[in-house]
Amino acid sequence: MLKSIIVNKKVLVFGAALAFILILVKIFEYFFFHYKFSLETYLGIIAVIFLILGIYFGSKLGRKNIVANIEPQNSASINNNTETDLSGRELEVLLNIANGLTNQEIADKLFVSLNTIKTHTTNIYSKLGVKNRTQAVSKAKALNLLN
Amino acid sequence: MLKSIIVNKKVLVFGAALAFILILVKIFEYFFFHYKFSLETYLGIIAVIFLILGIYFGSKLGRKNIVANIEPQNSASINNNTETDLSGRELEVLLNIANGLTNQEIADKLFVSLNTIKTHTTNIYSKLGVKNRTQAVSKAKALNLLN
DNA sequence: TAAAAAATCATACTTTAGGGTGATGCATTC
DNA sequence: GAATGCATCACCCTAAAGTATGATTTTTTA
Numbered sequence: 001m002l003k004s005i006i007v008n009k010k011v012l013v014f015g016a017a018l019a020f021i022l023i024l025v026k027i028f029e030y031f032f033f034h035y036k037f038s039l040e041t042y043l044g045i046i047a048v049i050f051l052i053l054g055i056y057f058g059s060k061l062g063r064k065n066i067v068a069n070i071e072p073q074n075s076a077s078i079n080n081n082t083e084t085d086l087s088g089r090e091l092e093v094l095l096n097i098a099n100g101l102t103n104q105e106i107a108d109k110l111f112v113s114l115n116t117i118k119t120h121t122t123n124i125y126s127k128l129g130v131k132n133r134t135q136a137v138s139k140a141k142a143l144n145l146l147n
Numbered sequence: 148m149l150k151s152i153i154v155n156k157k158v159l160v161f162g163a164a165l166a167f168i169l170i171l172v173k174i175f176e177y178f179f180f181h182y183k184f185s186l187e188t189y190l191g192i193i194a195v196i197f198l199i200l201g202i203y204f205g206s207k208l209g210r211k212n213i214v215a216n217i218e219p220q221n222s223a224s225i226n227n228n229t230e231t232d233l234s235g236r237e238l239e240v241l242l243n244i245a246n247g248l249t250n251q252e253i254a255d256k257l258f259v260s261l262n263t264i265k266t267h268t269t270n271i272y273s274k275l276g277v278k279n280r281t282q283a284v285s286k287a288k289a290l291n292l293l294n
Numbered sequence: 295t296a297a298a299a300a301a302t303c304a305t306a307c308t309t310t311a312g313g314g315t316g317a318t319g320c321a322t323t324c
Numbered sequence: 325g326a327a328t329g330c331a332t333c334a335c336c337c338t339a340a341a342g343t344a345t346g347a348t349t350t351t352t353t354a
Binding site: 251265269278280 | 310311
């Protein structure tokens with residue numbers, strides 16, 4: 001049941017992507033064909049666009065796997081307090097903070113904006129009861145959330 | 148430094164992808180053009196292929212980031228390099244940094260000025276070959292200088 | 295399916311960190 | 325006694341981090 005729902009969602013995304021492809025192809029056909037692009041250029045553009053599109057969808061789909069990969073590490077944690085429970089994304093950000101990455105670098109890595117990372121960090125600090133990243137790392141290690 | 152590496156990685160992936168695109172386009176040109184596919188079909192195939200390619204790369208990229216995050220945690224190597232030797236005061240500052248204190252708090256604690264702490268931190272980063280306090284803590288732990 | 299939680303992003307602002315440069319005093323050492 | 329290393333401090337500037345507020349979208353869950 002749950003699995004089928006997930007599968008259905010993936011199918012939906014794929015279906016939407018395919019529909020999007022057809023639409024884009026049509027648009028390209030009507031707009032770009034009036035210009036004298038070489039076929040190579042034309043195909044290159046198409047390829048690049050859909051490659052980027054694919055990377056976007058791919059990284060989005062891959063996120064589920066990432067969270068699933070991280071969670072087992074955190075299950076070793078002793079503290080199950082709901083108050084201090086971090087979401088998957090927050091843990092991911094915290095991990096990168098612990099590795100010394102700047103917010104901008106984390107944003108680039110996770111393909112999101114700097115503001116999103118800032119929001120995450122703020123929430124992390126709030127949940128951990130700390131006020132900066134070094135304290136967060138220190139606290140997380142004390143709570144066995146890291147290492 | 149770290150930023151440039153990350154950027155270079157992305158550029159590399161993108162460059163490789165583009166090179167792959169060109170190769171594939173050529174292959175398509177030589178092989179498929181003898182058959183009489185309609186342009187739409189042709190474009191559709193290209194689009195689907197590169198979308199899938201993109202999804203593959205996208206999910207792979209996401210997964211690699213995580214692995215890169217987790218790996219450093221296991222590499223608790225013991226390094227006694229003289230190059231990374233910190234002075235007594237610098238170690239003291241580093242310890243307080245690891246405990247999440249701000250420069251101002253450390254200055255108050257050690258009864259020196261904020262500027263002095265800043266000078267110490269700059270020297271610490273230089274000696275450890277890092278560029279901020281979180282990286283310094285991470286590196287110091289890896290070098291068994293802390294904990 | 296509706297509600298809750300998680301993830302995303304923006305804008306504007308303040309604070310802290312970090313880089314560069316230069317300087318002083320005080321030991322130790324060659 | 326000149327050189328070196330350490331600790332101290334100042335000023336100026338840029339970059340990064342953090343706060344507050346409000347919002348949308350997606351996902352999960354009851």
